[in-house]
Amino acid sequence: MAALAPPIAAVRIAVRRALAGLTGDGPVLVACSGGPDSLALAAATAFVAPRLGRRAGLVTVDHGLQPGSADRAEAVATWAVGAGLDPVDVVPVTVAGRPGGPEAAAREARYQALIATARRHHAAALLVGHTRDDQAETVLLALARGAGPRGLAGMPERRELEGVPLLRPLLDVSREETRKVCAALGLSPWEDPHNVDPAYARARVRADVLPVLVRTLGPGVLDNLARTARLVAADAAALDDLAAAALAEARSPEGGLSVEALAALPSALRTRVLHSWARELGASPAALSHRHVAALDALVTAWRGQGAVHLPGRLGVIRRDRRLIPADPA
Ligand SMILES: Nc1ncnc2c1ncn2[C@@H]1O[C@H](COP(=O)(O)OP(=O)(O)OP(=O)(O)O)[C@@H](O)[C@H]1O
Numbered sequence: 001m002a003a004l005a006p007p008i009a010a011v012r013i014a015v016r017r018a019l020a021g022l023t024g025d026g027p028v029l030v031a032c033s034g035g036p037d038s039l040a041l042a043a044a045t046a047f048v049a050p051r052l053g054r055r056a057g058l059v060t061v062d063h064g065l066q067p068g069s070a071d072r073a074e075a076v077a078t079w080a081v082g083a084g085l086d087p088v089d090v091v092p093v094t095v096a097g098r099p100g101g102p103e104a105a106a107r108e109a110r111y112q113a114l115i116a117t118a119r120r121h122h123a124a125a126l127l128v129g130h131t132r133d134d135q136a137e138t139v140l141l142a143l144a145r146g147a148g149p150r151g152l153a154g155m156p157e158r159r160e161l162e163g164v165p166l167l168r169p170l171l172d173v174s175r176e177e178t179r180k181v182c183a184a185l186g187l188s189p190w191e192d193p194h195n196v197d198p199a200y201a202r203a204r205v206r207a208d209v210l211p212v213l214v215r216t217l218g219p220g221v222l223d224n225l226a227r228t229a230r231l232v233a234a235d236a237a238a239l240d241d242l243a244a245a246a247l248a249e250a251r252s253p254e255g256g257l258s259v260e261a262l263a264a265l266p267s268a269l270r271t272r273v274l275h276s277w278a279r280e281l282g283a284s285p286a287a288l289s290h291r292h293v294a295a296l297d298a299l300v301t302a303w304r305g306q307g308a309v310h311l312p313g314r315l316g317v318i319r320r321d322r323r324l325i326p327a328d329p330a
Pocket of ligand 1: 030031032033034036037038059061062063127128129134192
């Protein structure tokens with residue numbers, strides 16, 4: 001028997017590991033764009049899942065943003081049926097008219113469609129094809145915008161999205177390996193033009209920054225960036241747990257948060273508590289910035305009788321009677 005190409009083995013092992021702890025008997029669904037990463041993931045899942053006694057299906061979203069996108073989606077679906085995946089769904093979405101830039105609007109439409117499809121099939125998990133290289137890019141972009149640990153932690157291997165486990169089995173697999181898997185299996189992946197469009201910061205990092213880093217610092221740099229994400233993620237998760245407990249402790253029986261309890265916390269915890277509380281009040285996580293949290297923090301640590309702190313979503317917070325309380329920003 002011919003030896004299995006090492007990249008095929010690496011991707012299968014990664015998928016097996018990701019599926020091992022799953023509960024429930026629904027199928028796993030691979031979210032597949034037809035690109036090399038998710039195509040390699042789908043091929044490996046079609047092989048591994050049945051051997052673990054689980055059905056595997058595929059869902060591909062047609063954003064309708066490029067000519068021929070419906071044909072591309074159909075081609076992915078036809079391949080998937082031939083590979084034994086079941087169920088196989090093509091889901092068209094409408095991107096226009098959503099808030100935010102085109103990239104954010106497409107992502108929101110895609111995730112809504114993917115989650116709705118996973119729920120309709122009672123899927124045990126939805127699998128996406130982010131690789132180690134995507135993780136390295138995420139960490140670099142987070143560093144460049146001055147993100148805190150939550151941003152530097154990159155993308156988690158597993159998270160819950162509206163009750164559906166979202167898994168990223170390929171975070172330790174390189175993009176080069178997924179391309180080799182496709183070549184070894186004779187698959188012809190689709191190359192998303194957005195991935196090389198210099199209008200996108202991620203595409204510029206991919207095309208210009210990562211190759212320079214590898215050339216100047218050596219090939220280990222991508223693994224190292226991904227490791228940084230894993231290390232920071234573990235610390236951030238521990239701090240988040242502590243902050244959740246501290247938020248519960250800081251709640252005042254009269255409503256709002258006790259300034260005394262907040263002041264007793266180390267700044268790393270206090271800013272997390274204030275961030276969570278602001279989200280709880282209704283501030284959108286995307287719009288809530290470091291500056292908003294710093295202004296809330298100043299109500300505790302640099303009190304000089306200042307007025308309401310304005311938060312995104314027309315929300316306000318004031319300090320009164322040794323408490324932080326929500327207030328009409330007007
Ligand atoms: N149109 C789509 N339909 C279904 N899933 C998608 C679609 N676009 C992206 N995804 C999922 O989201 C993951 C990340 O997509 P993104 O475009 O950010 O990365 P990528 O590195 O170009 O991945 P790929 O090579 O799989 O296209 C993909 O691997 C795939 O699992």
